[in-house]
Amino acid sequence: MASINLLIVVCLTYVAFLFLVAFAAERAAARGRGNWLRSPLVYTLSLSIYCTAWTFYGAVGYAARSGMEFITIYLGPSLVMIGWWWFLRKLVRVGRTQRVTSVADLISSRYGKSNVLAIVVTIMAVIGVTPYIALQLQSVTLSLSIFSDPTGTTDGGMNLVSAGFWVALGLSLFTVLFGTRNLNANERHNGVVIAIAVEAVVKLVALLAVGIFVVWGVAGGISEMMVRIDNSDIGQWQVDGSRWTALTVLSGAAFLCLPRMFQVLVVENDDERHLHIASWAFPIYLMMMSLFVVPIAVVGLDLLPENSNPDLFVLTVPLSQGQGGLAILSFLGGFSSATSMVIVATLALSTMVSNHVVMPIWLSFQGHGATVSGDVRNVVIFARRVSILVIIALGYLYYRVSGGSGALAAIGLISFIGVAQFLPAMIGGIFWRGATRVGALTGLLVGFAIWTYTSLLPSFGADIVLSSSLLEQGPFGVEWLRPQALFGIKGIDPTVHAVLWSLMLNTSGFIFGSLVSFPKPLERLQGAQFVNVFANSGHAHGWSGSAAQSEDLMVMAQRILGGAEAQKLFRREAQIQGHDRYLPEPTPDFLQRVEREMSASVGAATAHAMISQLVGGASVSVQDLMAVADESAQMLEYSNQLEAKSSELLDTARQLRDVNAKLTQISVQKDAFLSQISHELRTPMTSIRSMSWRNSSAVTR
Amino acid sequence: MQRLPATPVFLERRSYRQRRMMDAIRLLPLVGLLLWLMPTLWATSDGDGVEPVRMSQAIVYVFGVWVCLILCAGSLWNYLKNSSEDAIDVEFGVKTEPK
Numbered sequence: 001m002a003s004i005n006l007l008i009v010v011c012l013t014y015v016a017f018l019f020l021v022a023f024a025a026e027r028a029a030a031r032g033r034g035n036w037l038r039s040p041l042v043y044t045l046s047l048s049i050y051c052t053a054w055t056f057y058g059a060v061g062y063a064a065r066s067g068m069e070f071i072t073i074y075l076g077p078s079l080v081m082i083g084w085w086w087f088l089r090k091l092v093r094v095g096r097t098q099r100v101t102s103v104a105d106l107i108s109s110r111y112g113k114s115n116v117l118a119i120v121v122t123i124m125a126v127i128g129v130t131p132y133i134a135l136q137l138q139s140v141t142l143s144l145s146i147f148s149d150p151t152g153t154t155d156g157g158m159n160l161v162s163a164g165f166w167v168a169l170g171l172s173l174f175t176v177l178f179g180t181r182n183l184n185a186n187e188r189h190n191g192v193v194i195a196i197a198v199e200a201v202v203k204l205v206a207l208l209a210v211g212i213f214v215v216w217g218v219a220g221g222i223s224e225m226m227v228r229i230d231n232s233d234i235g236q237w238q239v240d241g242s243r244w245t246a247l248t249v250l251s252g253a254a255f256l257c258l259p260r261m262f263q264v265l266v267v268e269n270d271d272e273r274h275l276h277i278a279s280w281a282f283p284i285y286l287m288m289m290s291l292f293v294v295p296i297a298v299v300g301l302d303l304l305p306e307n308s309n310p311d312l313f314v315l316t317v318p319l320s321q322g323q324g325g326l327a328i329l330s331f332l333g334g335f336s337s338a339t340s341m342v343i344v345a346t347l348a349l350s351t352m353v354s355n356h357v358v359m360p361i362w363l364s365f366q367g368h369g370a371t372v373s374g375d376v377r378n379v380v381i382f383a384r385r386v387s388i389l390v391i392i393a394l395g396y397l398y399y400r401v402s403g404g405s406g407a408l409a410a411i412g413l414i415s416f417i418g419v420a421q422f423l424p425a426m427i428g429g430i431f432w433r434g435a436t437r438v439g440a441l442t443g444l445l446v447g448f449a450i451w452t453y454t455s456l457l458p459s460f461g462a463d464i465v466l467s468s469s470l471l472e473q474g475p476f477g478v479e480w481l482r483p484q485a486l487f488g489i490k491g492i493d494p495t496v497h498a499v500l501w502s503l504m505l506n507t508s509g510f511i512f513g514s515l516v517s518f519p520k521p522l523e524r525l526q527g528a529q530f531v532n533v534f535a536n537s538g539h540a541h542g543w544s545g546s547a548a549q550s551e552d553l554m555v556m557a558q559r560i561l562g563g564a565e566a567q568k569l570f571r572r573e574a575q576i577q578g579h580d581r582y583l584p585e586p587t588p589d590f591l592q593r594v595e596r597e598m599s600a601s602v603g604a605a606t607a608h609a610m611i612s613q614l615v616g617g618a619s620v621s622v623q624d625l626m627a628v629a630d631e632s633a634q635m636l637e638y639s640n641q642l643e644a645k646s647s648e649l650l651d652t653a654r655q656l657r658d659v660n661a662k663l664t665q666i667s668v669q670k671d672a673f674l675s676q677i678s679h680e681l682r683t684p685m686t687s688i689r690s691m692s693w694r695n696s697s698a699v700t701r
Numbered sequence: 702m703q704r705l706p707a708t709p710v711f712l713e714r715r716s717y718r719q720r721r722m723m724d725a726i727r728l729l730p731l732v733g734l735l736l737w738l739m740p741t742l743w744a745t746s747d748g749d750g751v752e753p754v755r756m757s758q759a760i761v762y763v764f765g766v767w768v769c770l771i772l773c774a775g776s777l778w779n780y781l782k783n784s785s786e787d788a789i790d791v792e793f794g795v796k797t798e799p800k
Contacts, residue, residue, distance in 0.1 A: 068740075068759050075737050078767065082774050083730025085723070226757040237754035241741030248737065276782070280774035287767045294760060 004147050007328065014332055015170060018339075021198055022178045022191030029190040037190050038270040040277040046193050046264045047282050048200035050077055050255060051289050052132070052341035053139035054412040056203055056334045059290065061311030063297035067234040072244055074290050076251030078283040084275055087256070088265065090430050092275055094533050095266035099600040102352045103262040103422060109604035110429035110530050111437035112523035118356035120441065121422065124448050125259050125352060126391065127456075128418030129345055133395030135411045136338035137164045139311075143334050146315050147327075168396045171342045172389050179347040180384045192343060193268055199336035204288060206333025210314055211292020213326055214299045218317075225295050232298045246496040250413075253420040253503075259348035260341065267348075342392070350387035358383040359606045380601065417455050417498050421447035424503070424510045433527045435510070438517035443510025447502045455498035557594055561601065569597060719781065726777050729770065736766045 025037055036042075055073070062070035080088065100106045104125065108118035141164045178191035219225040229235055255261055269275065300313030303320055314334065318326040362379060424443050428435040492500070519527070557566040573590050591611060599607035740763070743754040 067756065068763065071763060075763075078770070079730045079733050079737070082733055082770055083727075085726050086730065226760075229756045229760070232756075235756045237740070237743050237756065237759055239740065239743075244741050245738060248734075276778055280771050280778055283767065283771050283774070287764065287771070291764070294756065 004144070007144065007147050007331065010328055010332065011335060014335070015174075018195050018198065019174065019177075022174075022195040025194035026178070026191040037194055038274075040271075040274040040281070042193060042197045043264075043269065043274040044278040044281040044285065045197035045200040046268065047261075047278060048204070048285055048289075049196055049260055049264060049340050049344050050258075051200075051203065051286070051337055052412075053136050053334055053338035054132075055289060056207065056337040057139050057143065057311045057314055058412060059293045060297045060300065060313045061309070063234065063293050064301055064310035064313065067238050068294070069239050069243060069247065070293060071290055072247035073251045074286040076248045076253070077255040078286050079248070080252045080255050081279050081282045084279040087427070087430075088275060088279075089272075090533060091256070091426075092266050092269050092272055094430060094530055096269070096272070097533060098530075098604070099596050100604070101267060101355060101600065102348055103257060103259050103426070104352045104356050105599075105604055106262075106266075107422065107425050107429065107440060108356065109599075110526055111425075111435070111440050112520050112526055113604045113608040114437050114523075115356065115360050115606075117437060117441060117444070118352075119360075120444055120448075122349075122352040122356045124421065124444065125419065126349055126394070128415050129259060129349060130391070130394045130398050131411050132415040133342055133345060133392065134398035135415075136342050137167055137395060137399045140164070140167050140335060140338045142309075142312060143315055143331055146312050146319070147331070164396060164399055167338075168392050171339055172346070172392045174339075175343045175346050175350075175388050175392075176385050179343065179350070179388065180381050189268065189347070192347065193264070196264075196340040196344060199340040200285075202336045203333040204285065206330045206336075207289060207292065207314070209326060210318060210330050211296060213321075213323065214292065214295050214317060218299050218303075218321065219295070225298075228302070229294060229298050232301055234294070234298065234301070240493060242496045243493050246493075246499045247413075250416055250420055250499050253423045254416040257419045257422040257426065258345075258416075259352065259419070260345040263344055263348040263351075342395070346388050346391045349391050350384045353387040353391070354380055354383035355606055358387070363606065363610070377601075411459075413495055414455050414459050417495070417502060418448075418451050420499070421451060421502060421506055424507045428510055428514070429527070430530055430533075432514075433524075433531045434514055435527065436514045436517045436519040437523055439510045439512070439514030442513035443506045443508075446509040447506030450502040450505055451498065454501060455494070458494070553591075553594060557598065561597060569594070722777055722780055726774075726781075729773055729777070733766065733770045737763070 029037055059070045059073070094100070095106065098106075098109055100109060104118045104121035107121050108114050111117050144163050174195075175192075178195070179189055215222060215225045219228050256265075296313055296317060297310065300308075300310060300317050304313070304316055308316060314330050315327055318324075318330060359380065362383070421444060424447070425435075425440040428443075429440065554566065554570055557569065561569065573593065577587070577590075595607050595611045598610065601607075740754075740759065743759070744752065
């Protein structure tokens with residue numbers, strides 16, 4: 001039996017190994033030898049942070065409790081990946097052309113670089129994801145405890161709380177070290193990505209190893225396993241159809257909206273072709289992760305005592321069979337899935353918090369923030385590090401307060417419904433030009449309120465936040481407002497109920513708000529650029545650049561992009577503009593390029609605010625809008641004009657040719673005429689002349 | 702102003718096939734969704750006298766659909782990967798009609 005001390009040693013060695021791998025990857029990338037770090041394989045593996053400790057431990061527990069239903073959590077993302085053409089293709093392209101840094105940045109950027117929206121999305125994301133981080137800490141400490149007490153019935157005398165603390169500390173250290181090394185989100189975090197790719201392999205191998213052991217080692221083969229499955233408690237189909245459908249849709253939505261998934265799918269994406277490969281490779285990964293879940297659950301139900309925690313079957317089954325080594329491997333798998341999720345989730349959230357909450361506040365405190373001296377890079381990086389620590393601390397706090405209770409799957413689902421509220425604003429923003437900021441804000445707030453009321457607050461249990469009388473009879477005795485039976489529709493499963501109402505009312509609010517409001521110029525421009533991303537990857541809007549001075553721009557860009565990077569950008573631009581001076585003219589094109597570069601570091605809204613401080617606020621004039629509002633129409637018009645011109649030219653040329661031919665013909669006629677006339681005239685003239693000469697000479701004589 | 706650049710009526714056989722494969726990629730998730738929603742129609746253990754679907758059958762069905770979808774997606778990707786370079790270069794509307 002593996003002792004707890006051995007486990008801690010293994011754990012630390014593994015963590016040291018991860019640090020080493022991340023460090024080596026950073027080194028290789030810095031030396032320009034990092035091409036292999038950006039292969040489709042690494043991209044696909046990095047997507048596997050979708051499979052957290054919830055998957056690793058929770059799926060088996062879920063299967064033991066309610067049969068096949070667990071699999072819906074993987075069916076949704078598989079469908080989204082296989083259907084990459086519909087949505088992901090556009091999302092990734094938009095993310096790359098707009099240099100989006102997070103899901104909040106995407107939404108804020110689409111709706112006129114609105115900071116309010118960015119803050120709302122950030123807060124929602126933090127609230128939605130914190131329980132999820134707590135869940136990971138809980139699963140790691142729970143799995144540690146199992147080694148000191150294999151039955152999993154008590155806490156086993158180990159100090160779980162302090163174990164949770166050390167895990168949280170280690171994770172924040174790793175994230176701060178490798179996640180905030182470079183500022184520009186588009187420079188990508190090679191170290192982190194490679195570390196989570198390694199962890200992806202570890203967790204897959206671990207789960208497969210336990211599965212193979214269970215099927216061939218315990219049950220004795222596939223057909224025996226199948227018989228055993230059919231004879232177990234979960235041997236018959238018992239899935240509720242509405243839950244099955246709702247969870248499939250929900251997991252697909254969450255796959256797109258989870259901040260950490262957005263980070264690896266869009267922000268860390270290096271090449272759009274990787275997405276094509278991941279479209280079938282990632283479903284393979286998901287399938288393998290869920291392949292042995294039911295067998296492990298069934299064997300666990302068979303072998304272990306009644307009261308043991310099904311969430312830990314992945315560990316307790318090998319332990320009960322005396323397979324200490326396998327159990328340690330499986331522990332490492334669970335540890336990997338928990339840590340990779342926490343790292344990427346905090347990274348994504350800290351980017352959002354620092355770009356959309358800290359930076360705007362800092363800027364407004366600075367007054368004319370963009371023109372004072374000082375290095376903004378340090379501020380941003382510092383803000384990001386503090387946010388990482390705060391977010392992990394929040395997760396730890398939640399874990400302490402909630403006391404590590406509740407099934408893993410239930411907490412995960414609540415989190416999913418929360419982040420799925422971004423979906424209408426995201427899809428609407430990419431496909432519908434009529435979507436406006438007011439609509440997006442309405443939808444998000446409505447969805448968030450309903451999620452809180454129907455899902456988050458009731459999850460704490462009766463009489464904790466919501467009183468049991470409120471849950472039973474509704475607020476003020478109004479039956480129609482009962483948190484888990486809105487509008488008097490009873491008897492629906494609470495999760496389905498929350499998904500249905502929150503997403504439905506969210507979408508309705510979004511559409512209604514968009515229909516009745518009128519977008520600002522910038523919103524319309526951004527909308528056109530997002531929706532028509534494939535038609536034109538050109539320019540969205542113009543800064544009226546004359547007010548901004550190149551020197552000021554240079555100073556500001558240096559402070560955000562760093563000296564060398566900014567100088568390179570300016571030098572290149574000067575060359576493009578075709579003069580030898582060091583500073584380029586602040587043309588609208590150039591201003592836009594600077595803004596886009598900066599937004600990759602500090603987010604669209606902040607970058608926009610900083611540039612507008614320099615330029616003097618007038619970002620878009622009506623003329624600009626008129627000129628570029630409908631780019632596609634404009635381009636169409638232009639090409640039509642060209643076409644018309646060229647056909648006009650052709651006409652002219654043809655006419656010229658005709659005239660020319662006529663002229664030639666006339667000239668020939670003229671020649672013939674002249675030659676004939678000269679003959680016809682000369683002969684009688686000569687004779688007349690000679691005649692008259694003779695006559696005159698005869699007269700004189 | 703109203704006139705869009707004319708889209709060709711007839712494509713060369715190769716690019717015609719590519720476009721149909723793109724259609725297939727677009728359809729694939731819908732097919733998958735349909736197949737994976739089938740289980741909602743299955744009899745459950747509290748059905749009225751109808752024998753519920755056994756777990757082993759359910760596993761075989763769900764994973765079978767999964768494997769099929771992956772194979773389809775993979776082979777479509779493979780097909781388009783090999784031919785996509787010319788897809789852009791193909792001049793539309795000048796070649797002969799596919800027979």
